[in-house]
Amino acid sequence: MDHGHRLSRRRLLQTLAASGVIAAADLAWWEEPFLAPRRAWGATPVRFQFSVPEPKRTALVESLAERFNKSQTEHEVKVEFVPQAQARQKLISSIAAGTPPDCCQVWDNWVGEFDGMGALEDLTGKVKDWKHYKDVLPLAWQTVTMKDRILSYPWVVTNDGLYWRTDRAKEYGVKPPRDDWNWDDFLAFTKAMTRPDKNQYGFGMRGQGTWAVLYATEFMYGNGAQVLKDGKVVINSKEAAEGLDWYLDLMRKHKVTPPSVPTDGWRQIVEGFGRGITNTYLHNSGSAEEQKGFVGADHFSTVPLPVGPAKKRASFYFSETLTMFKGGKNRDGAWKFCTWLMDDEPNAMYCKTLGLLPARKTLADRPEFAKDPALAGFVKSFPFSIVSPYLAYAGWGGKLDSEGVPLFQQAMVGKLSAKECLDRFAEVLTKNMK
């Protein structure tokens, strides 16, 4: 028997001690890993988190980052792609853990939450000195302003409008909607576009996710309702309840919506229209490019929301922001990258590829945006667009989804009346005015 290779106890202890010393020595490298990627020309890395709703965006953002990296030698952007559904919780967790990325792309309704955590710096002074400051739409600045402080860049803006099938309207001999149509016109249009025998419905209503509450609120605004008045929550007013009732009756009474409404989220309403199940749906300009691929650019158009009985209408304004964090390790690099993304060509390229509207006036006026029929409904909605009233308090962010949506679903399926739903919703909002 060969004992030559047997590990003696002494050797084992020596080996363990040696590996302990090596491990302890290596601790110093944790902050900056020993096997760190080689930095080209000494460029400092910029961590940019991007939430990915579709593969097209991934390729586009990679290409933008590459262009930025080639345009200068000081900073190197590394894009961290995160699924959209997890982006908010990942960002908040990383802020809480003290390791946020240097900058990120997020919807403006999260900015308030980040600010509530003390994670954002006041950019007002810096932004006002920025060369394109005055070129950005004032409403777009409003979406990223909290307590008179500008906290992010509005990269692109979006408001809501109605997508409708031009080819189907022609086929069924239905008069196309006018830009100043009203609720009665809308109801008549959706009824005429509902063909149960063909498994087609006039309106793709959303019942799942935060925007299910927002779309319903836009209709309530059409009836003269408001979310906040003199600092108080008034979303349970008579006007709001009547507006909600009318909106929900599209599903409950008139049956111009598919039966799946209570569980239809963003993906379902976009695909429902794309597959030819619905002939109209309410959404922002973000799905225009997708619909060009689904139903063809010549087969649909967009139109502003109808005017309500109070002779009012509202389209809620949102922005996709570029947000930088106080806790970021390369704030200078983040600032340079974000301002570069707001420059003419990168900004126009991002918006054009994805069918979004730039926040900068000179870009939005370009024919590829201003004259695109798929975006016409949104451009025409600018005069009555307002910043979403639900951006008023950071505490409302998650509650719309976790408590608001189930209440609206209960009203949809007849478990609560519109008034009961709004009374309870108003309680939730009042409790979370923080």
Next chain:
Amino acid sequence: MSYPGATVAVVAPRPLISRRARQILTGYAYLIPAALCLGGTILFPILKAIHMSLYNHVLIRPQEYAFIGLGNYARVLHDEVFWLSLKNSAVWVFGSVSLQFVGGFAAALLLHQGFRGRAAVRTVTLIPWIIPGVVVALVWEWLYQPNYGVLNDLLLKAGLLRERVAWLSDPALAMPAVVAANVWRGVPFFAIMLLAGLQAIPDELYEAARVDGASVVGRFRHITLPLLRPIIVVATATRIIWTFNYADLIFVMTSGGPANATQITSTYTLLQAYSNLDFGYAATLSVVLLLIMLAFTIVYLRVTRGIESVS
């Protein structure tokens, strides 16, 4: 006088600990890695959850982080959605497990028979169990899709439906629909467990019963069932606990909706943790669920005491 090369006997010093104590300590030393693993992965998270449940810990409001004692537990008592989710959980767990058991038992009895292609059928039976829960949820969501799902299409063509049914969007149908998907997924678990039990029953017992004139039902009642009881007890207890904690299917198919009709305790806890980022309350819900499952397990084991040792 010295003797070169001779070995001199030296009295060994008395060891610090006795041989017996050393043996005992060595035994415990072998347990340390396992104890560390279990402590780190089970005990520590439980203790941490209990600790978190005593704090107001909302991730988006770090400035409000504070010790609130049993405040979160008092909130549970007044939380209507929690009580609704507990009721829904009972329907979800007992509906799923009882039907999985019946289906699994039938499948096991069938697979125990000798027929051509039995091995292939046994393999196919396992497929629902092999597929990840999220994939099962997506497949069933498509089957149930009211506008272009295959289920409505088939039922309409067969004349069994007059109009399309929104299986997952109707509060009255959503829970039965998700239970059906879960039954499909869980049947193979019982089938395989019970089949293993059936194969362990000696054929002589059935032969003797047959000689004594016992009927098929008699043989099932007096031989099969009693000898399978230990497996039935263990399999159902395990499955009940798994199903109670299993959130994937409902989370993907309905997110607890519509109108909380399929909100079960595990999805509600997820909602509190990852939508509201209220870690304190989510930890409280987890502790409450742990206590409920602990109580259930104790009662279940008491009720079935002795059954598992029948064989």
